[in-house]
Amino acid sequence: MTGDRRFRIAVIPGDGIGAEVIGPCLAVLEGALGRVGGPRLDPEILAAGAGTYLAQGTALPERTLAAARAADAILLGAAGLPDVRYPDGTEIAPQIELRFLLDLYAGIRPIRSIRGVPTPLADQRAAALDFVIVRESTEGLFASHGKGRVRGDAEAEDRLRITRRGTARVSDAALRLARSRKAAGGAGRVTCVDKANVFASMAFFRKVFDERARQFPDLSGDHLYIDAAALEMVRAPWRFDVIVTENMFGDILSDLGAGLIGGMGFAPSADIGDDHAVFQPCHGTAPDIAGSGRANPTAMFLSGAMMLEWLAERHGEPRAAEAASLVRQAVDAVFADGMRTWEIGGTAGIREVTDVVLARIAVTG
Ligand code: ATP
Numbered sequence: 173m174t175g176d177r178r179f180r181i182a183v184i185p186g187d188g189i190g191a192e193v194i195g196p197c198l199a200v201l202e203g204a205l206g207r208v209g210g211p212r213l214d215p216e217i218l219a220a221g222a223g224t225y226l227a228q229g230t231a232l233p234e235r236t237l238a239a240a241r242a243a244d245a246i247l248l249g250a251a252g253l254p255d256v257r258y259p260d261g262t263e264i265a266p267q268i269e270l271r272f273l274l275d276l277y278a279g280i281r282p283i284r285s286i287r288g289v290p291t292p293l294a295d296q297r298a299a300a301l302d303f304v305i306v307r308e309s310t311e312g313l314f315a316s317h318g319k320g321r322v323r324g325d326a327e328a329e330d331r332l333r334i335t336r337r338g339t340a341r342v343s344d345a346a347l348r349l350a351r352s353r354k355a356a357g358g359a360g361r362v363t364c365v366d367k368a369n370v371f372a373s374m375a376f377f378r379k380v381f382d383e384r385a386r387q388f389p390d391l392s393g394d395h396l397y398i399d400a401a402a403l404e405m406v407r408a409p410w411r412f413d414v415i416v417t418e419n420m421f422g423d424i425l426s427d428l429g430a431g432l433i434g435g436m437g438f439a440p441s442a443d444i445g446d447d448h449a450v451f452q453p454c455h456g457t458a459p460d461i462a463g464s465g466r467a468n469p470t471a472m473f474l475s476g477a478m479m480l481e482w483l484a485e486r487h488g489e490p491r492a493a494e495a496a497s498l499v500r501q502a503v504d505a506v507f508a509d510g511m512r513t514w515e516i517g518g519t520a521g522i523r524e525v526t527d528v529v530l531a532r533i534a535v536t537g
């Protein structure tokens with residue numbers, strides 16, 4: 173292994189605060205990689221999103237898609253603006269298109285508390301959450317995006333389709349994740365969240381999950397209906413290890429999870445397939461704070477750390493994983509030391525958080 177290995181990163185800044193937090197994220201990743209003498213990044217900046225749609229008539233240009241396919245990983249800020257829409261009235265969402273075009277079937281959303289960041293729950297245990305939501309990302313209701321049918325002014329319809337292939341592969345991804353977490357002291361449990369009592373599609377999702385879970389006898393599998401899962405995530409979220417669920421349920425539970433750990437500014441995500449992966453914060457473009465410098469870049473930094481970890485595993489580059497934990501440690505340390513971002517009542521914006529995290533990386537390890 174040599175220190176001169178380079179990873180090609182397709183960087184899609186997107187719109188609003190997405191485009192504001194991505195440069196700082198690259199600086200933090202490069203800082204951490206430099207600190208551990210790890211591989212270098214070759215970022216290529218690519219256009220996509222609402223601004224691109226206005227300028228070029230397409231939200232995801234061919235050139236961007238081709239470069240994303242050719243890259244080792246894709247880093248995305250956030251894209252879309254409420255007042256820029258496709259002719260059918262839906263929002264510009266190249267991130268959703270990428271999931272389908274690159275077959276990114278597993279949406280990984282870690283819900284991990286950062287000490288010092290307030291949680292809305294009073295119970296002490298809520299200050300140390302560490303679980304992961306795995307969201308199926310290529311089918312379910314979201315596969316109807318752009319294909320919904322409106323009949324006059326009388327009715328509208330979207331389709332919810334679940335397949336064996338789609339459910340088996342996301343179940344396997346969740347089970348493998350639970351297995352690797354177990355090796356590091358995790359509970360080794362995957363909770364399948366569905367609505368099997370009402371929908372044929374959901375009963376099928378549960379059946380296929382159960383079949384896959386039997387292939388992992390070292391783990392335990394259990395089930396919750398989506399409504400009960402929402403209750404449990406507020407009542408006793410510390411009981412979860414890995415959750416696997418359908419696309420739209422995962423969308424909703426991810427935001428609920430983000431709320432438990434301080435809000436969207438703290439929630440990273442990865443959309444992973446067999447051949448490609450996109451890393452982006454869970455938040456959107458936040459037009460209300462865009463341009464003010466007040467956005468919290470933490471979710472973006474942690475998404476970048478997930479990218480380094482994924483690259484490390486895929487390419488056998490342990491130093492990229494060391495850099496990822498360096499980023500996480502630095503983030504944890506600066507909040508533990510009292511730094512507070514705007515949305516949690518402090519004054520630190522993009523610039524300050526970046527500077528403080530970079531400074532911490534420079535003295536850690
Ligand atoms: P999307 O449709 O892409 O999910 P959204 O409409 O759900 O987007 P977000 O942009 O995710 O909205 O965020 C909702 C609100 O949360 C924002 O308007 C903003 O006030 C706040 N917010 C989101 N991300 C951040 C951040 N990184 N830092 C600070 N505040 C944020």
Ligand code: MG
Pocket residue numbers: 427456
């Ligand atoms: Mg949202």
